Amino acid sequence: MEFSLLGPVGVATGAGELVLGPAKRRSVLALLLLQPNITVTIEQFMSSLWEDEPPAHARTVVQGHVSRLRQMLAEGGAEAYGVELVTRGSSYLLRLPEELIDAHRFSGLMALARPESAPQDAVSLLREALGLWRGPALSGTVSGAQFAAAAHALEERRLAAVGALATAHGALGEHDHAAAILYAEAAANPLREGLVAALMQALYRGGRQSDAINWFHRTRQLLGEELGVDPGERLTRAYEEILRAEAVATQPPARTQPPARQQPSGPVDPRVQPAPERAQQPSIPRQQGHAPAAQGRSPGSGTTGGPGGTDSTVDTGSTGGTRGTGSTGGAPDRSTAPRFLPRPPARFLGRETQLAELTRWLTDTGSGESPIAVVTGPAGVGKTACAVQWSHRYASAFPDGQLFADLGGFGEGAEATPTAVLREFLLGLGTPPEQIPPSADAASALYRSLVARRRVLVVLDNARSSAQVRPLLPGGPGCATIVTSRSRLDGLVVTDVARPVPVQVLGTDEGVALLGTMLGHDRVAEEPDAARALVALCEGLPLALRAAAAQLTARPRWRLARLAAALGDERRRLSLLSAEDTGIAAALRNSVARLSADDARLLSQLAMGTGREVDALAMAALAGSDPERARDGLDRLAEMHLVDEAATDRYVISTLVQLFARDKEAGEGGSPPASTER
Known part of the structure; x- marks a missing residue:
């Protein structure tokens, strides 16, 4: 016999779950289990079961539920387990070995875990502890302050266990595992700065510094919008530690003598004058994925910054005279070329047809034009992943830099303005901030001049319209552009001969293979029919399949068939496939909002x-x-x-x-x- 508080309140016996009945009866049992082997007065029951003044017959109701529980426990063989529900005057007591209560076993396993001194053992103990959870604590009880407080306390213990498990994986050097564990919890609890700080540190230690910094800026924006406050000390400290570590890791060697300033050999915007020589100052170099247009951009702002919201990055080149020439001639310093691409997509699978089409179209140098490919498809189909995968694969073909910007066309916040994106591109290409023209037209002209004789790849993600894209298109024959959008962007096909590259949903075999890469091929191979059912229920959408895999990863004891059965309930399907802030429901919401x-x-x-x-x-x-x-x-x-x-x-x-x-x-x-x- 086992008693459950970590999820729906219930009792399991050898013959199956006891049918407890109404919420008040479950609540009576929950109160007894929360205080095992301790008497609970009938007044305590009454004050907990009714938020307002209890009705005149409240005492009788409590007595009836206790009597029915006693009968059900007896029928379930409670005596054999040392379980007894007894009456003591006007109070009741549930006498039982506390090991029969899942919350007690959970606490015991947590107490045994030593994440830092014995991380391997801690991983096993904590995974077993978290495996006891079957949903929100005390589900099925009546609403009320006492149950809410008890559920909150249990949830705090669960989050502590999640943090300890991540710490154990980190101690083993398994930073990707730590980040995966923390990601879902941080997404579900976006205002818990401690969780986000731990996730940022795990991402950075796993080599995902751009993702880590993006989490800081997203949380900072949310704290301001929801609570009107700035990030606290722990979150700010984690952010600053990452930036300092990056600065140390990437600081270029000091030059004893700056190189001679190159003179412009092509047309230059008359408002853009060469900057005076500047003394080298301690600063944090702009790194791949740290460009505000690429990662961590507040909607509409186009800038990233430190805790106070000001821009804390500087341009990528040396402080010598090669900066800000505006030149279309002369060889650029490729050691400081912008590398704005986000990290390659994890567990990328297939899409060979689309990748081959991108290769054929974007690497054709015979036309003398700057080719454009538009990767299109429905929400969650993996357009960005396809574009970023190709960009990393062929980055060496564009040695003068790879620019990336999320245009926010189908995001929660405001779209990125061309002026903001152009500013970040120009900074990355070596233009000093004071020499960037204020108008979008002038900035666009300077941008095209700078890349006219360079080999640069431009990735414009999440575009809403062709008009949003056109000011950001390079003109040089050595440049290429990838645009991703949920819209077909037929206007770009008409005016700029863009090549559409549609991305479809995965077939059954590809979907099963993706589940295998996420969950382990052995686990999927054990239930091939259930795996195919999951692909069908997710309609072959990679985002939906990844969300389903996340559900199963978080519940290692679940079989695939159990999740397939849950997804079969259309009332629950979207919620089960939207555990993260980038889930199916959120993606579709952003499409419909447009x-x-x-x-x-x-x-x-x-x-x-x-x-x-x-x-x-x-x-x-x-x-x-x-x-x-x-x-x-x-x-x-x-x-x-x-x-x-x-x-x-x-x-x-x-x-x-x-x-x-x-x-x-x-x-x-x-x-x-x-x-x-x-």
Whole structure:
């Protein structure tokens, strides 16, 4: 017989779970288990079970639930385990060996773990302890201050165990494991600065410094928006330690004599004058992935900074005279070329067709033009991963630098402005801050001049429109550009001969292989049918499959079939696939938020239908509009990859999009969104 508090309150016997019944009965049992072998007065029960004044018959209700619990325990063989529910006057006592309570076993395992002095043993102990959790503590009890406080205390213990497990992995040098453990908890508890600080340190020690710094800026922004405060001491200290360590690791050797200043050999913006020689000052070099346009950009700001919000980075070149020439001639110093790419995607799989198309299009030097590829696809399909993977693979083909910017076209915050992105690109290319033109047009002209004779790769991620991209396009024949977007960006195809590179969902075999890379091939091979079912339920979306794998990683005792069964419940599917802040629900929310009110209403009407496929005429009848208007709306949804055009005038909506749109409609009471943007 086992008693559960770490999840739904319950009792398990050799014959299965006891059916406890209503929430108040579970709550009576929970109070007894929270104070095992200690009497609980009937007044304590009454004050805990009713938030307001207990009803006149409250005493009778408590007595009835105790009587029923006693009967159920007896039928479950409680006596054989030394379990007895006894009455002592007007109080009750649950007498039992405390080892039968999962919360007691959890505390015992935690007490035995020594993450720093005996990390290998601690990993085993803490994983076993965390494996006892089956969900939020004290689930199924009535709402009330006492249960909320007890659940909060247990949750604090669980988070402490997570932190200790990460510490143990870190002590073993397994920093990637530590980061993976902390990531989900930091995403679920974004205002817990201690968790975020520990995650930042684990990411940095695992070689992911750009990700670590990005977490700091994201948390700083959230603290300001939600609480109106700056980061605390621990979070700030972790950030500064990373920056100091980076500065020491990457500080270039001092030059005894600065090189002669190069003179401009091409057109230069008349407002951009050569900077005076500057004495070298202690500073933190701008590193790959640290550029504000690439990582850690506050929406609309285009800058990163330290705890106070000011820019704490400097340009990448030496402090000698090669800076700020604005020259289109002369050989650039490739040792200081910008390397803004984020880290390569973890466990990247497949996409060989798309990678080959990018190679064929972007490395063709015969045309004398600057090629552009637009990687498109639905939310969560892995567009950015594909673009970044190719960029790292062929970085050596662009020795004068790789620029990266998240344009925020489908993010939670404001989009990145061309002026802000151009400023970061120009800084990375060696332009002193005081020589950057204030207007977007002038900055764009200077940017094109600087790269005109260089071989630079530009990656513009998460673009919303062609107009957002055009000021950021280089013009030199040695440059190449990759744009990713959920929209097709047909305008770039028309005006700039961009090559579309669509990314589709994974097939069954590819999806199973991805699960294998995430969970271990042996674990997946044990349940091949369940693995295929998971791929189908995730509709082959890599983001959904990774979220499913995260659920199973966090629950090593779960079988794949158990998660597949849980995902089969459409009411839970999106929540199970959205454990992180980048989950399926969040990704779709950002797509739908960019629709006009009419298109959002059309999507809701399509989702509320009985089937997944519809033709334009049927949609027009359902929406009460003329066929051409319905067809235009469906085409715009297809352009945003929220529906697929299966055949002429026939459209299909995916189950995940359908579930999201239904949930959104239900949450808004059927009212259309306020947005009028297209």
